[in-house]
Amino acid sequence: MALNVLLVDDSATMRSMISRVLQMTGLPLGEIHQAANGREGLDMLGKHWIDIVLLDINMPVMSGLEMLDEMRRNPNHADMPVIVVSTEGSEKRIDELREQGVKFIRKPFTPESLRDVVNSIVGVHNEESNENEWRD
Numbered sequence: 001m002a003l004n005v006l007l008v009d010d011s012a013t014m015r016s017m018i019s020r021v022l023q024m025t026g027l028p029l030g031e032i033h034q035a036a037n038g039r040e041g042l043d044m045l046g047k048h049w050i051d052i053v054l055l056d057i058n059m060p061v062m063s064g065l066e067m068l069d070e071m072r073r074n075p076n077h078a079d080m081p082v083i084v085v086s087t088e089g090s091e092k093r094i095d096e097l098r099e100q101g102v103k104f105i106r107k108p109f110t111p112e113s114l115r116d117v118v119n120s121i122v123g124v125h126n127e128e129s130n131e132n133e134w135r136d
């Protein structure tokens with residue numbers, strides 16, 4: 001099973017960093033699509049088959065929370081797994097996201113923590129050998 005991922009973040013540097021970290025996780029990746037804000041992210045959801053969305057909160061044009069609201073209102077995207085990747089520090093905000101079934105990773109993060117969160121959603125179990133690949 002190859003995972004098609006959508007990275008939504010206004011920082012191109014952060015998108016390429018997350019993309020690199022994803023490759024280090026040993027997860028079976030398919031296509032990695034990118035968008036610079038929530039509006040572009042919604043456009044990408046309409047154009048491509050996406051299995052999981054990694055979503056920044058603070059972005060111009062349309063924030064991650066606004067994009068999430070739009071997704072939840074659209075039956076095609078309402079149940080899509082979303083991981084919010086943000087520097088957002090408010091526990092209240094994070095709890096609100098968790099109540100919506102959204103996973104949360106605080107920037108900066110390690111490949112291991114990203115892999116564990118993705119695995120907890122998609123239920124992919126890696127061989128022990130994969131675990132060591134990015135550590136060596």
Ligand SMILES: [Mg+2]
Nearest residue numbers: 010056058059
């Ligand atoms: Mg941002």
